[in-house]
Amino acid sequence: MMKSRAILKYLPRIRPKELGSLIAWLLRIRRIPAQADGVTLSVDPSTLFGARIIEHGTYESEVVRTLRSILREGDGFVDLGANEGFFSMIASGIVGPMGRVFAIEPQERLWPVIMQNIVLNDAANVVLVPFAVSDAPGEAEIVVTPASNSGAASLVPNSSMLSRFRPKQQVVTRSLDDLSRRYRFGCIGLMKIDIEGFELNALRSAESLMKSKMIRNIIVEIHPAHLAALGQSPEEVFNLLEQYGYSVERREGYCLCALAT
Secondary structure: OHHHHHHHHHHHHOOOHHHHHHHHHHOOOOOEEEEEOOEEEEEOOOOHHHHHHHHHOOOOHHHHHHHHHHOOOOOEEEEEOOOOOHHHHHHHHHHOOOOEEEEEOOOHHHHHHHHHHHHHOOOOOEEEEOOEEOOOOEEEEEEOOOHHHHHHOEOOOOOOHHHHHOOEEEEEEEOHHHHHHHHOOOOEOEEEEOOOOOHHHHHHOOHHHHHOOOEOEEEEEOOHHHHHHOOOOHHHHHHHHHHOOEEEEEEOOEEEEEEOO
């Protein structure tokens, strides 16, 4: 048992990540239920996310605190880059049966995980939205990173040698304005954006939502290197949000934005 725990502790740190995923497959490591911040999750203990959940009982605790401090019963929550649905499950409990949660995640491999977490938490107010978000609707290609860090998958082109050999997935892209109409978002108490460098493109696709003040608060994880690969910068993200009337509080790695009153 101790040996198994030691192996699981170091698996997510193995580089290249593909090697860690191969070892996990050879060891037949499977998902297990875990408790974190009041929700039940199906986690893979060999991944970065799973290991942190099991060891610490939480993940990105500051973001969790932000959800709890902003969201209210009956609110709408948009989880853009939902990954395995951790924040969607937490938001589901906060907004309650009168609220709605939209888990936007384009990675096909994660859809069954999100659905399993919905079932585990009886989260009937969570809707899986299986699209990528972009200001250029159509189709795109996403680089699928190893399972040990599925959250690193990105629409941003990567010129690294390893990236060239990683699998790709064709995804359908839609604007946030379009998804809002299709899924009837309504008023959004909080939108969380964590999409590995495509944050500016996503915000540009929400012009109608932001002009009409339909999103009260936005938390955006900033990825400077990915933005630079697209010829963009964090300042452009901040400036766009301020242009639409948001006060921008810059924190380490992300920004928290609220409609100025």
